[in-house]
Amino acid sequence: MKKFLSIILAVLMVASLLTITSCGEDEKIAVGVQNGTTGFSYMKGDADWGFEGFTNVETKGYENGGLAMADLVAGNVSYVVIDGDVARELVAANKGTKMIEIPLTTESYGVAVDKAQAELLADINNVLADKKDAVEAIFEKYAEVSEDNAAAWEGATVPAGTVDAANADKQLVVATNAAFAPFEFKVGNEFAGIDMEIAKLIADELGMELVIVDMEFDSITAALGKNGVDIGLAAMTINPAREKVVSFSTPYYTEAYQVIVCKDDDKTFDACKTTDDVVKALKELGK
DSSP: OHHHHHHHHHHHHHHHHHHHHHHHHHTOOEEEEETTSHHHHHHHOBTTTTBOOOTTSEEEEESSHHHHHHHHHHTSOSEEEEEHHHHHHHHHHSTTEEEEOSOSOOEEEOOEEOTTOHHHHHHHHHHHHHTHHHHHHHHHHTTTOOTTTGGGOOSOOBOOOOOOGGGGGGEEEEEEOSEETTTEEEETTEEESHHHHHHHHHHHHTTOEEEEEEOOGGGHHHHTTSTTOOEEOSSOBOOHHHHTTSEEOSOSEEEEOEEEEEETTOOTTTTOOSHHHHHHHHHHTTO
16 A cells, blocks of 8 residues: 555655656747747847747747737736837837837848849839838838827828739739838738838839739748739748749848847846847747
8 A cells, every 4th residue: 555655655756756847838928029020030040041949938920020029018028129200100009118229139121032033123213222212101101100009000002902813013012011010011901001102103203003802921031923923022041941932122121130028027138238249148038
C-alpha cells in the first residue's frame, strides 16, 4: 500500500511540475505586430531581412495595427512593435500609452512592381521624380489622420474600379491592404490614404484607369503579375527578400522605422538611449 501511495505521489509531483512548466511557457510576455510587416519579421526573426528575432517573447500577429493596439490597451499584450508614423497616431488616439522614440529599424517604402513590367517600373520612377512636390503635398494632407479617425475622413477618396482583362493595357491595377492609416484605409466602399493618392497620381500621369484590389498584406507580393495586378502600394518596405519576387521603384518615403509602444506606467525602456539599449531590454523581457 505504501509503495502504491508513493507511486501516486510521484506521478502527482511530475504532473504538477509539468503544469508549472507549461504555465511558464504560456505566460511569455506578448508583443503585438501586424502580420506580414517589417515589425512581424523583426520580432519573429527573418534571415533574409537579417533579423535575429526574439524567442523570449510571444509574437502575436494581427490583421492591422489598430487591433494590436486595442489588445495593448486591454492588457492582452504588453507591447506593440509597429511603424513609427502609425505608432504616433495610435498613441495620440489611445490615452495611457506611449511610444519609445528610438528606432528599431530604418527602412524605405517603394512601389512594388511586377518583375515582368520593366517599362512600367521606369514610368513609375519618372513620375515619382517629376512629381516630388505633389507626393510631399499628399503626405502633408494626411498628417493628422490615424487609425482612430480615418473612418471620419471627409477628403478625397478613390473608387475601387473593376479589373477588365480586355483593357489590361489601359488599367493600372494596384494591390493594397486598406487597414494601415494614414497610408491606406477605406471610407465606405472607397479608398483613401497616402498610398492610394500616390497610386491615383501615377495612374493619371500615365493616362491609365486606376483599379484597386484590397487583400491581406502578406499576399501582395505574390499577387503581382496575376489576375491583372500590376503593382503593390501598401507602405511596403524595400528589402532583399521582397526584391527576389518583385521590383521596387525608387523610394517615395525614406523615414520609416519600427518602434515599441507600451503603456505609460511601463518603465522597461525609459532608460534606453540607443537602438542597442532597446534591443538589450527586449532580450531581457520575461527573464
